[in-house]
Amino acid sequence: MSRKLAISADIIIVGSGVGGASLSKELAEKGRKILIIEKGPAVSLKQMGSEFLCFRLYDKCGLWSKSREGIFYYRTIMAGGTSVVSCGNAVRSLEDKLKKIGIDLSKEFAAAERELGTRPVPEKFLGPATRRIMRAARKIGAKMSPMPKLVNFKRCVSCGNCVVGCRTCAKWSALAPLKLAQKRGASLITGITVTRVLTSWNRAIGVEGLDHKGKKIRFYANKVILAAGGIGTPIILQNSKIEAGRKLFLDLFTVTIGLAKDSGLAKELTMAAVYHSRQGFILSPFIDPPFALASVVPVPLRRNLKIALHHNRMLGIMAKISDDSRGRVYPDGKIEKKATRKDLRKLAQAAKISRKILLAAGADPKTIVTTRIRGAHPGGSAAIGEVVNKNLETKMKGLFVCDASVLPVAPGLPPIVTIVALAKKFAKNLIKEPI
Numbered sequence: 146m147s148r149k150l151a152i153s154a155d156i157i158i159v160g161s162g163v164g165g166a167s168l169s170k171e172l173a174e175k176g177r178k179i180l181i182i183e184k185g186p187a188v189s190l191k192q193m194g195s196e197f198l199c200f201r202l203y204d205k206c207g208l209w210s211k212s213r214e215g216i217f218y219y220r221t222i223m224a225g226g227t228s229v230v231s232c233g234n235a236v237r238s239l240e241d242k243l244k245k246i247g248i249d250l251s252k253e254f255a256a257a258e259r260e261l262g263t264r265p266v267p268e269k270f271l272g273p274a275t276r277r278i279m280r281a282a283r284k285i286g287a288k289m290s291p292m293p294k295l296v297n298f299k300r301c302v303s304c305g306n307c308v309v310g311c312r313t314c315a316k317w318s319a320l321a322p323l324k325l326a327q328k329r330g331a332s333l334i335t336g337i338t339v340t341r342v343l344t345s346w347n348r349a350i351g352v353e354g355l356d357h358k359g360k361k362i363r364f365y366a367n368k369v370i371l372a373a374g375g376i377g378t379p380i381i382l383q384n385s386k387i388e389a390g391r392k393l394f395l396d397l398f399t400v401t402i403g404l405a406k407d408s409g410l411a412k413e414l415t416m417a418a419v420y421h422s423r424q425g426f427i428l429s430p431f432i433d434p435p436f437a438l439a440s441v442v443p444v445p446l447r448r449n450l451k452i453a454l455h456h457n458r459m460l461g462i463m464a465k466i467s468d469d470s471r472g473r474v475y476p477d478g479k480i481e482k483k484a485t486r487k488d489l490r491k492l493a494q495a496a497k498i499s500r501k502i503l504l505a506a507g508a509d510p511k512t513i514v515t516t517r518i519r520g521a522h523p524g525g526s527a528a529i530g531e532v533v534n535k536n537l538e539t540k541m542k543g544l545f546v547c548d549a550s551v552l553p554v555a556p557g558l559p560p561i562v563t564i565v566a567l568a569k570k571f572a573k574n575l576i577k578e579p580i
């Protein structure tokens with residue numbers, strides 16, 4: 146038995162992450178009645194900032210979220226989506242690629258950057274270990290510059306805890322547009338896992354989901370927009386009989402770490418600098434929080450614990466590539482994803498340079514190790530030109546997608562600014578349509 150909920154909305158948005166929250170703000174500002182349905186809980190930022198508390202918000206605690214082939218993928222299930230645990234990097238990506246397929250985001254990128262307050266890391270926020278890595282990188286010809294960030298530096302305390310949530314609210318997250326949307330009358334319901342889209346005569350008329358007790362519940366509206374992310378959205382689409390889930394990318398990365406004599410990156414702004422290589426990867430100073438490290442460093446447990454115990458002296462470099470879109474999300478949520486030969490070549494080349502930089506920055510060669518392959522930007526699984534058209538509409542009338550799953554290829558760069566810009570463009574088009 147399913148319950149029909151008496152909430153009338155013009156538009157249902159599924160998921161309150163970067164795509165969903167940005168879109169709900171734009172549409173609510175234009176007077177549309179919006180209902181946002183979110184699977185995860187609403188958590189106050191004051192409760193974040195600790196690795197232990199944050200674990201439960203990551204999909205499968207971030208420890209068991211692996212593809213069949215053993216590649217880790219990360220996303221959080223909560224109001225605000227994965228942006229809450231982002232590193233705060235704000236780089237334009239896929240601008241030319243999208244323009245080539247007829248989506249010109251130049252105005253929307255500028256508006257997104259204003260809204261997110263993006264700016265490169267100021268000099269005084271480059272910590273001593275970051276500077277050592279930058280100097281070492283320059284020596285070997287891989288010059289790093291300060292990373293553009295979506296961080297309010299008046300509030301930032303350089304705690305190094307970006308990936309477990311920003312307690313001081315210095316970092317932009319999708320909770321900001323979500324709050325604005327609610328102020329303009331949008332309703333947010335949390336704790337509902339949307340399972341499929343309801344249809345009538347090949348037209349979307351609402352969604353069905355499960356509440357926390359596993360009871361079916363239905364919501365109705367004139368239009369439905371899926372923004373459940375690169376993994377959540379293709380699951381719902383496939384369970385609504387729409388072909389999706391192929392061409393998954395993750396922006397694969399590894400982190401090469403090593404111990405130094407002096408203090409390390411633990412208490413410094415995360416990913417404060419970046420080197421863009423012409424060989425298709427970026428390098429940036431980064432180390433994982435101590436517990437997370439244990440699951441991703443491929444060494445025996447004893448050595449692993451020893452490394453984690455010296456977290457304060459740890460240096461590290463993240464190498465991120467734009468991977469081949471060859472993964473797949475299945476309707477039951479299982480993921481198929483392996484690194485192709487091309488991906489492995491790029492990652493190996495990037496790890497080799499990272500090792501050289503760490504050595505030049507004073508890391509003990511005996512302690513240098515590269516983590517397993519992971520990915521934190523799932524997308525491409527409902528790509529433009531494959532599953533949705535340029536207006537982000539699926540083959541089902543009134544059913545749209547607005548999140549990382551529509552991106553045509555792996556950006557190999559932080560995608561938040563692009564998703565916000567895309568949501569702004571999409572909102573402009575949608576507003577022109579009759580309700």
Ligand SMILES: Cc1cc2nc3c(=O)[nH]c(=O)nc-3n(C[C@H](O)[C@H](O)[C@H](O)COP(=O)(O)OP(=O)(O)OC[C@H]3O[C@@H](n4cnc5c(N)ncnc54)[C@H](O)[C@@H]3O)c2cc1C
Pocket residue numbers: 159160161162163164165182183184185219220221222223224225226227228230231232233234235236308337338339340372373374375377378381521522523547548549550558559560561562564
């Ligand atoms: C540790 C980490 C650091 C990162 N750092 C950066 C960075 O510095 N800069 C950057 O640009 N990007 C970064 N990213 C990537 C970025 O956060 C994501 O690319 C972005 O959040 C994707 O936006 P989205 O709207 O597609 O999905 P999300 O933001 O993940 O939102 C999806 C939402 O849908 C909800 N949902 C899922 N399934 C359902 C369902 N069935 N029913 C209802 N709701 C559902 C989820 O709970 C979530 O709220 C990082 C990612 C990670 C994991």
